[in-house]
Amino acid sequence: MARPGPRSLPRTVEAQFWDLIRTGLTVEEAAEVLGVSVSILRRWFRHRGGVKPPIGYGHPTRFLTIDDREDIAVYRGQGLGVRAIAERLNRSPSTISRELRRAARAPEHVRPSRPAYRPRIAQEDADAKRHRHRDRKLTTNLALRREVQARLALNHSPEQIASRLRVDYPDDPEMWVSHETIYQSLYVQGRGGLKRELVKHLRTGRSLRKPRRTSQERRGRIPNMVNIADRPKAVEDRAVPGDWEGDLILGTVESGSAIGTLVERATGFSMLLHLPESHTANAVAEAMIAKMAQLPAELKRSLTWDQGSEMSEHVRIAEATGFDIYFCDPHAPWQRGTNENTNGLYRQYFPKSTDLSQWGSGYLDMVAAELNARPRKRLGWKTPAEALAKLLNEHDDSTGVATIA
Template identity: 60%
Template sequence: MSGRPSVPIDLIRGFWGRIRAGDSIEDAATLVGMSVTQARRTFRKAGGVNQFPASPLKGRYLSWLEREEIHDLTARGEGVRKIARALGRDPATISRELARGMTNRRGYRPSVAQHKANAARRGPRSAKLAVNGRLREEVQRRLHRRESPEQIAGRLRTDFPDDAEMRVSHETIYQALYVQSRGGLNRELATHLRTGRSMRKPRRAEGERRGRIPDMVMISERPAEAEDRAVPGHWEGDLILGSVASGSAIGTLVERSTGFVMLLHLPENHTALAVQEAMIEKISQLPEHLKRSLTWDQGSEMASHKAITAATGLDIYFCDPHSPWQRGSNENTNGLLRQYFPKGTDLSVHGPGILDNVAAELNCRPRKRYDWETPAERLDKLLSNPHTNTGVA
């Protein structure tokens, strides 16, 4: 490989050893057998500081001395893997380093690579959403539709498969919303997130205490086909409650295979009779192959579960106490719904039409677990496949 005559690496090591010991450049050069010109050039190109640690442990970044070693080994014709073994680095690190410091006329040059590395670490980069107006507008539009940052990031890869400039991580979106220095998005857009908080906080779960319901069939007896979510028609359900004074609630039904959501209108109360009537009306709208089972927690609102089963043919199973993960899809959906129906508010003001519109909006949101397909798209695919509808392999 072409390039300038290199100073032997053992001389460079010895030179920096003397510099660390406190010798001047001239004295160090004389002691190790380098010319003063070579010594000054070596010191200058390293920025006046030996970046190579005295201990055998490697730093996160390649040092100037390591770059000199790479130059020495490449001049001998050594390959990437042998250089990586000699320096104790990953071969990919060496490959990137050679590409960084390569010149047309003189091959790999440590000074070029060091300069580029220093420039890359010089100060923070501009936030992507702050400088890419097209991407920023697209993210803002989707936030207004109440899509989460993770949903937005995932769906952008699907909607713009050949445009790298339209890619952004969900963490970058959160940073743009919550960290002032990262900028790019209006802070007010945070109100469109599920939590609506102006600051990020960890999620917290609350337990519920439920009474015993006669003739319950427990989740352990639910068909095995419901576990793997391969067959549609298995649902999870729960209530989200309004203010205590209003007594209002909304029933939530989530199909396990697709995440498809239906909402029950319960404006006055959520007694067993009210839930029974709303449930029968909604379930009756489904085709038979989507009425296989329903899993609910042990709330008293399901005391009429046998009447619901008799009217709809939907088998109902109950979760174990204090086990919300047994209705994971429903728990997640209830969190999404709180974006629309905040805790402590009167839910009776939302009529059946509003509930249907909210459900439709959720069903058109891309989901990570479905490779960023929407629940509506997923359900359409299942319904168009007769083998899936019947559970036949």
């Protein structure tokens, strides 16, 4: 006849044991306090690898483990609430709450003689769900896939598409998708996914995802320039429109071509300067004066540029346009962060090492209009054109965005 095993101790005793270990007591001292056999406590100690992480210690795994679930059962049996359990396990309260709700939805696994939460059953259920195959949403939802493909064809980024879909379909979660799902559907091909050729509409156009590299900026010393340190602090707030940042996108060395980029800080609204033959100081000044003449007076406050020699005629530009012009510190592109990001967007249309003189001024205006029609995250997924129109209306401007080419 088999020898009966030792009577199992209540889970509350195990919880008290680990609380004593956290205070610095040894296994032997904890056994004396609890009045429990040292051999049992040593077995618990070895089962956990000899160490019980203290409260607040960073958890090494993303998912709940069987030990976590056993602790939840212990603390739940002690009557602790969700937040108290979460604090002891260094987990989010929402994680504990979801775990308990999932267990409550499985009455077939519950015996009347046992607590509703059973860690072993919960672990088996979690393992089964983690390894099950699920079709991607863009594979099964044809209407959503067509909508995403249409917006990709308009050169909207996956993040812009994902967020704008929530704006356009607020009551239809089936038309929502995360930007990561869009990327995965493009890069990890499968039946019914997005068409692979749509990657050319991504900002980089790459077939693989790679980190973006920082380009070397052109620098020079400008006479009579005013440093960005003297720029009014109100410019940083972006509360009032009319503060701009600018730079050049260069073409091939042989062509000498370039495109000037201007972006309004508050709204991200941008314009392009046509520089097909050269980007000398005189050429830049003439193009900038002509383009800025199209702006209403409310949008002529300040312009921030880097220390490139193309801005040597800044005094002439300031006198003709009414702008206050400021220059960034050397090797500090983050001082024109809005313009740097916008240049990255324009490189999708004007790749590096290409002759930029092949595009006329009309095409540049069309590209700028398309970019100004893209929803932006920092604008609450409004477009720059919509945001600028709103600000102009708030300042009682009757010309609207239509006056800006």
